[in-house]
Amino acid sequence: MEIENMKRTMAVRVGLALVIAMAMFAGCKKPVKVVKPQYDRPLPPGQYALRKITDPAMIPDITFACYETLDLRQSIDYSLRYLNKPSSKKYYPCGDITHERALASLNTLAKLLDSGLAGRPLAAAIKEQFEFYQSIGCDDIGTVLYTGYYTPIFNGSFKQTDVYKYPLYKQPKDLVKGDDGAILGRKMADGSFTPYPARRELEESGQLKGLELAWFSDPFEVYIAQVQGSAKIRTDDGNLTTLGYAANNGHEYHSVPQEMIKDGVMARENLSLQTMIDYFKANPQKVNDYVYRNPRYVFFQFDTGEPRGSLNEPVTTMRSIATDKSIYPRACIALVKTTLPRMVGTNVAPRQYIGFALDQDTGGAIRAPGRCDVYMGVGDDAAKLAGHVYEEGKLYYIFLKTQLMAAPAAPVAAEQEQPQTQNQTPAGNPVQ
Numbered sequence: 001m002e003i004e005n006m007k008r009t010m011a012v013r014v015g016l017a018l019v020i021a022m023a024m025f026a027g028c029k030k031p032v033k034v035v036k037p038q039y040d041r042p043l044p045p046g047q048y049a050l051r052k053i054t055d056p057a058m059i060p061d062i063t064f065a066c067y068e069t070l071d072l073r074q075s076i077d078y079s080l081r082y083l084n085k086p087s088s089k090k091y092y093p094c095g096d097i098t099h100e101r102a103l104a105s106l107n108t109l110a111k112l113l114d115s116g117l118a119g120r121p122l123a124a125a126i127k128e129q130f131e132f133y134q135s136i137g138c139d140d141i142g143t144v145l146y147t148g149y150y151t152p153i154f155n156g157s158f159k160q161t162d163v164y165k166y167p168l169y170k171q172p173k174d175l176v177k178g179d180d181g182a183i184l185g186r187k188m189a190d191g192s193f194t195p196y197p198a199r200r201e202l203e204e205s206g207q208l209k210g211l212e213l214a215w216f217s218d219p220f221e222v223y224i225a226q227v228q229g230s231a232k233i234r235t236d237d238g239n240l241t242t243l244g245y246a247a248n249n250g251h252e253y254h255s256v257p258q259e260m261i262k263d264g265v266m267a268r269e270n271l272s273l274q275t276m277i278d279y280f281k282a283n284p285q286k287v288n289d290y291v292y293r294n295p296r297y298v299f300f301q302f303d304t305g306e307p308r309g310s311l312n313e314p315v316t317t318m319r320s321i322a323t324d325k326s327i328y329p330r331a332c333i334a335l336v337k338t339t340l341p342r343m344v345g346t347n348v349a350p351r352q353y354i355g356f357a358l359d360q361d362t363g364g365a366i367r368a369p370g371r372c373d374v375y376m377g378v379g380d381d382a383a384k385l386a387g388h389v390y391e392e393g394k395l396y397y398i399f400l401k402t403q404l405m406a407a408p409a410a411p412v413a414a415e416q417e418q419p420q421t422q423n424q425t426p427a428g429n430p431v432q
Helices: 002-028 063-067 072-083 086-091 099-114 119-129 199-205 219-228 256-263 273-282 284-291 380-387
Strands: 050-052 130-135 144-151 153-157 166-169 175-177 183-187 212-216 230-234 240-248 298-303 320-322 333-344 347-361 371-378 390-400
Touching: 063 119, 063 347, 072 099, 072 347, 086 099, 099 119, 099 130, 099 333, 099 390, 119 130, 144 219, 144 230, 144 333, 144 380, 153 219, 166 219, 166 298, 212 219, 212 240, 212 298, 219 230, 219 273, 219 284, 219 298, 230 298, 256 273, 256 284, 273 284, 273 380, 333 371, 333 380, 347 371, 371 380
Parallel strands: 144 371, 153 230, 320 347
Antiparallel strands: 050 130, 130 390, 144 390, 153 212, 166 212, 175 183, 230 240, 240 298, 320 371, 333 347, 333 390
């Protein structure tokens, strides 16, 4: 019996020793370093942003997207109107996508929608007639960071008052853009161009005096309008006026919220547009300290109707996206697959989302194949939604199979040419 007890005691001791050793070993393990994806990784030389899907198993299930098509047809018309402008042809081919194929793809999807197809029959028709391409993303396996942008509505005035004293400016005459909207800089007397001044110099030098377009009551509201690239101003009589993007000073966008995180004044997990607004309302003396770290400056003009994207066509809630137009085919049909928020009462709730959109806008911070910005709409609810979009996902495009291509007449007539804009949404999400 004593021997048995000794055996049991020894077994317990050995077991405890093993447990302690395992615990010590676990405690000595080096923590696994989580490497954040480089979402803004540039496209490698000689590589296209889109890759054709040849394995049918890799094509996403588009059934839900084919049931939920609200406003899709109207957004297609805006893209058709753009592609029917002669100037759009100079941006093609984009990779192996020709202008003719882009136009035929839009016309075909428009006809499918006009025929009344929806849900599974529409999904089957699209899979039969279209080829799917996928963005290579930031890592060559399709990872894309999605953010959101919107059009704010702010109280304001068209003259300076004791309340409204922070201006938005119209484009200076000596700031010159090229035919494609690219910023050439300040035109000198000899006809040459020099880089336009950065934000701090423009504001502190007083050289913009006399170019005031509208006045806001809050300096951070001015910055939000600049980041979003458009705004609606509500005057004291209740009227709403749209202020649209006119130009920027040609400087690269630099992230204010990332600076705030770096300084430790805001935690990444608590970052949202509302927390930034609350911070600057409590610390108004800090506004210039942070916004001056972003050298990009945006100028505005009066506009009519709904906000416009970089194609100079209206953007549509949840149907317009902003991408890097140097590598993605403008105006084409995209498929967004990610987690996007929705309003449930007064609260924001996440949902798995897949839906069609049109690539109709550009952003100053939306660069490289690993970035995409979704337009969330106008006003306060849109602001809440946009501030909650920071999710990885996949981005696809669809194009009509080349063997089905004809030359269908466009259902939307081309309008008179208007100058294109560049970087209509200078950064997209102000929480970037």
